Each structure stands twice: as structure tokens, then as C-alpha cells.
Amino acid sequence: MARRTTTSRRDAIRRIGISTGGGDAPGLNAVIRSVALAAHNHGWEAVGIRDGYNGIFLPDQYTDGGLIPLTPERVRGITHLGGTIIGTTNAGNPLKYPVRQRDGRVVEVDRSDDLVKGLAAAGIDAVVAVGGDGSLTIANALARKGVRIVGVPKTIDNDLSRTVVTFGFDTAVSFATECIDRLHSTAASHRRVMVVEVMGRYAGWIALNAGVSSTADVILIPEIPYDIDTVAEKVPERYARGHGFAIVVVAEGAKPLGGRHAVIEKRAGQAERLGGAG
The missing domain is CATH 3.40.50.460 (Phosphofructokinase domain)
Structure with missing residues (x-):
């Protein structure tokens, strides 16, 4: 008997987010452009999450919001540019997020659940995480919590297992x-x-x-x-x-x-x- 295939709302992707984390490296904007155009060809909306995941955690810090619409027009001509047009950071790891206590101490707390909720609230159905060791560790944690993730190995350190050469x-x-x-x-x-x-x-x-x-x-x-x-x-x-x-x-x-x-x-x-x- 042929197996029945069902499509749930969980399977439908309408909006994807792109995050770049860690140090910047040549090729980041090329990845952003490729993902944005591929999303457009699938009929999906693509948005860039500012500065790692700060665009989700701290949207009020940005005058035009924590997400950048990545339309084909917006990503035109960015391939040759250095850095990343959506920003990056090596601080604010959501698995070890710095939180100041009443006594002035700063402790690290796991805010990955908050990030999962924030992505859902932003209508982001899947995330393309571009980064190295730290960024993809975060991506793996999000995947374990049910977030649909695609990891892109970017690091000048070349220290990702099962990857021969990382770009950068x-x-x-x-x-x-x-x-x-x-x-x-x-x-x-x-x-x-x-x-x-x-x-x-x-x-x-x-x-x-x-x-x-x-x-x-x-x-x-x-x-x-x-x-x-x-x-x-x-x-x-x-x-x-x-x-x-x-x-x-x-x-x-x-x-x-x-x-x-x-x-x-x-x-x-x-x-x-x-x-x-x-």
C-alpha cells in the first residue's frame, strides 16, 4: 500500500531568517545574496537578523528594527563587499547570555528558549546560520529545540569537523x-x-x-x-x-x-x- 503523505502547517516555510555570527570573513555577503535569491525563487520572504541574534533579543536598539528585509533589490551588488550587511557579533551568546544581577555581578544564563520564542514571534520558520564553532554550536542547540536550521561553515580558523576547508x-x-x-x-x-x-x-x-x-x-x-x-x-x-x-x-x-x-x-x-x- 502506498504511504500517505500529509502536509502540516509545520512543514510550510514562508519566511526565513539569516544570521551571521562571530568574526567577519570574505564571502559572507555572497552567502547572504545566494540565500536571499534562493528564498525569493521559492516564494519565501528572507530577512537578515541583525548582529548575530541581537535583532531578536534587542530589536529596540535599531531605529529600523532588528530584522532587515533581504529582497533581490537589497542584495544586488553586495557580493564583492567585505564584512556582512546584516552585522555580526562575538558577544551575547544565547547559550551563555550575560545578565547583570542586582548586586552588580554578571552571570551567564541560557536564553535559547527565549530565542526560539522570539524567532516564532517574528514569523521566522527557518534559520540559515552562517558562522564557525560558536555560531554552529548555537545553531545545533536551536535545532534540538525544534528550530529548522541550515548551517553554513564560515570561520578563518578552519576548525569545523567534517568540513575540509571553511570559507575565510x-x-x-x-x-x-x-x-x-x-x-x-x-x-x-x-x-x-x-x-x-x-x-x-x-x-x-x-x-x-x-x-x-x-x-x-x-x-x-x-x-x-x-x-x-x-x-x-x-x-x-x-x-x-x-x-x-x-x-x-x-x-x-x-x-x-x-x-x-x-x-x-x-x-x-x-x-x-x-x-x-x-
Whole structure:
């Protein structure tokens, strides 16, 4: 017997929201344009949620509201633009939302249920979440609560599992490599040891790729805890061979043997700021 197919109101999509979270990266506006045009072709309305999910949580902060209508006219000509036209943020994580208490303390609370209700109140039937580790962790939590989610892997850190290369990574490596290349002449001229810290959070992809591309002498990455004595031996070894300078590339999440990541700052609702080799 043929299986009967029923269509419920839950299945109907009329309006989708797009959220960009975390650091900005090349390609965000191209994704926004593609999603908006695809939605238009399906007869759906597309809206951009301002600054991660702040457009839902804090709509009154925006003079024209927390949602941006993404019509074909609105997204025309944005592909080549840097950043994101709907804004982004690395603060206000709805899973660890900062809330000030009466005694002045700021504590982190889970406001994901409030976000689910806010999306429903805004008439958003599905969300396209564009982001990296943090943003897609939030998206996964929303999906578990019944929100229809499509995740788009965006991060310069390239630290998302089951994704070979995330967009934003190639640009980050190219820029870091160019910067390190430019330091070679200065290091050689002044016979200096140059220590270059690069981004990447808890993954060493940027440091490894940029370091190898720019022929760095030492590369420290989070995945392989470093022995500072071994690093200290490498530098004079280069001088003894007559090279007269050294380039050390350090991932921001690098950590010593038996130690942990150096943390510069940690604020409620925000990811901790890492300090490389300290």
C-alpha cells in the first residue's frame, strides 16, 4: 500500500531568517545574496537578523528594527563587499547570555528558549546560520529545540569537523603569510628573532599553513604542546649556522607541555581571548 503523505502547517516555510555570527570573513555577503535569491525563487520572504541574534533579543536598539528585509533589490551588488550587511557579533551568546544581577555581578544564563520564542514571534520558520564553532554550536542547540536550521561553515580558523576547508580560511592564511614574508627582511637586517602570533582559536591551521608557506623556523600549534627548551635551542642553532635571524610563528591557542592555553581576558557571554605563548 502506498504511504500517505500529509502536509502540516509545520512543514510550510514562508519566511526565513539569516544570521551571521562571530568574526567577519570574505564571502559572507555572497552567502547572504545566494540565500536571499534562493528564498525569493521559492516564494519565501528572507530577512537578515541583525548582529548575530541581537535583532531578536534587542530589536529596540535599531531605529529600523532588528530584522532587515533581504529582497533581490537589497542584495544586488553586495557580493564583492567585505564584512556582512546584516552585522555580526562575538558577544551575547544565547547559550551563555550575560545578565547583570542586582548586586552588580554578571552571570551567564541560557536564553535559547527565549530565542526560539522570539524567532516564532517574528514569523521566522527557518534559520540559515552562517558562522564557525560558536555560531554552529548555537545553531545545533536551536535545532534540538525544534528550530529548522541550515548551517553554513564560515570561520578563518578552519576548525569545523567534517568540513575540509571553511570559507575565510584561505584569505586568513594568505594575509598571514604575506605579513610573515615581509618580516623576513627586517629580521635579517637587524639580526632579530621575530615572534608572530596568529589567530586560529584552539586550532593551529592558520599557524601551520602560514608558517610553512613563509618558511618560518619554529611553528607552535595547540595540537602539539611545545617544550620551551626545545624552542630555545632552535634559535641559537640558526645563528650558529650563520643565518643571523629566526622567525617563530605562534598560534593564539598554543600551550606548553603540561600547561594550558594563555587567556588574556574572559567576559561573560563572550569567548575567552587567548594569548598565544603568553
